[in-house]
Amino acid sequence: MLRGLHVAISTSAVESDPFNESALEAFNSIGCNQSVVPYTLVPESVEMLEAADSVTVLGTPLHYSKKTAELLRPYFEPLKNANIKRWLGICAGMQVMGLLYGAEMKRGEEVEIGRSIVKAVDGQETDLLLSGLGKYFFINNLHTASLDINDAPDVVHVASSLKTPGVTETGCEVQIMRVLGKNNWYGIQGHPEKGFDGLKILRNFLDLPQPEYVDSDNAFNNHEYRTRQNRSGLWVVNGQDSSPPHPSMHLPSDQSIRELLAA
Numbered sequence: 001m002l003r004g005l006h007v008a009i010s011t012s013a014v015e016s017d018p019f020n021e022s023a024l025e026a027f028n029s030i031g032c033n034q035s036v037v038p039y040t041l042v043p044e045s046v047e048m049l050e051a052a053d054s055v056t057v058l059g060t061p062l063h064y065s066k067k068t069a070e071l072l073r074p075y076f077e078p079l080k081n082a083n084i085k086r087w088l089g090i091c092a093g094m095q096v097m098g099l100l101y102g103a104e105m106k107r108g109e110e111v112e113i114g115r116s117i118v119k120a121v122d123g124q125e126t127d128l129l130l131s132g133l134g135k136y137f138f139i140n141n142l143h144t145a146s147l148d149i150n151d152a153p154d155v156v157h158v159a160s161s162l163k164t165p166g167v168t169e170t171g172c173e174v175q176i177m178r179v180l181g182k183n184n185w186y187g188i189q190g191h192p193e194k195g196f197d198g199l200k201i202l203r204n205f206l207d208l209p210q211p212e213y214v215d216s217d218n219a220f221n222n223h224e225y226r227t228r229q230n231r232s233g234l235w236v237v238n239g240q241d242s243s244p245p246h247p248s249m250h251l252p253s254d255q256s257i258r259e260l261l262a263a
Helices: 016-029 040-043 046-051 064-079 090-100 198-206 254-262
Strands: 003-011 033-038 054-057 085-088 104-120 137-148 155-161 178-181 186-190 226-228 235-237
Touching: 003 040, 003 046, 003 226, 016 033, 016 104, 016 198, 033 040, 033 046, 040 046, 046 064, 046 198, 054 064, 054 090, 064 090, 085 090, 090 137, 090 178, 090 186
Parallel strands: 003 033, 003 054, 054 085, 085 186
Antiparallel strands: 104 137, 104 155, 155 178, 178 186, 226 235
16 A cells, blocks of 8 residues: 655664664555655754655664753754644654653653553553554563653553563553644654554554544534544544444453463
8 A cells, every 4th residue: 555755754863773764664664655854854844744644753772861852852843833644753752742742751760672561541442543452462662761741731641561571670651642632643652663563553653534633622623524533532523433443352362461461
C-alpha cells in the first residue's frame, strides 16, 4: 500500500544516526513516501508539515538529557498551533512533545533497555493507536529518561510499561501518551520501529482517520458529519461511538503475559 508523504524530523546532532535509519527503514517498509527534516529547520517548515500525511519526531542516542530536551523545545514550539494531521513522537520525540504541554523530564528512574511488556491504561484499550493489540503487548525500549505528566492536563496517559524480568525493575509509567484536543497527536517512549508489536502501532498511526478538528470534548462544528476523538481515544460521529470492534485477546495471550510478570 502506497501512502502519502511522511515527514521524519531528526532530533540528532549527527548526520548518520542508527535511531533515524531504523525508523526510516520501518516507515519505508510500510509504504511511506518520506522526507527528512533536521530539527533546526522545523520553525521554517510548518507549512510543509501541515501538508504532510503524517509527521514523526524521531529518537536520539542514550546521552539524551533534560538539558538536551530544553534546548530542542524552542524549535518545536511553532508546532503547537499547527494543523498537523498525524504526529507521532518516538522516544526523545515524545519527551519534546510532552514538554510542550507541561510534562516534566525525569532521568534515571525508569531505565528500560530491551523488550518490555506494555499495558493499556484502563479505558484506553479502545484507542485506535492500539487497535488489534489488546490490553497487553510488547515494545522495544532504549531510554534512560521518561516523562512525568502529573501536571500536564492536556496529556492523556494511554499505556505503561510493566516491571519486566531481565529488562526493568520499575517499568516506564508513561509509555504512550496522547495530546488532548489534538486529534492523532501521540507519543511513545519506546522504539516501535524495532519490531515486536511496534510495527502494528506504526501502521495504526498511519491509518488514523482524519476528523474535523475539535479542540474540546464538548465542542462540535456545523458539518453534517461531526467527528472528534474524546479522552478515552474513541472516535465519535454525531455523538455516537464509531470505534471499530476491538479484540479482547492478543497473541501472546493475557495469561502468558501474567506468567511472564510472575517469573
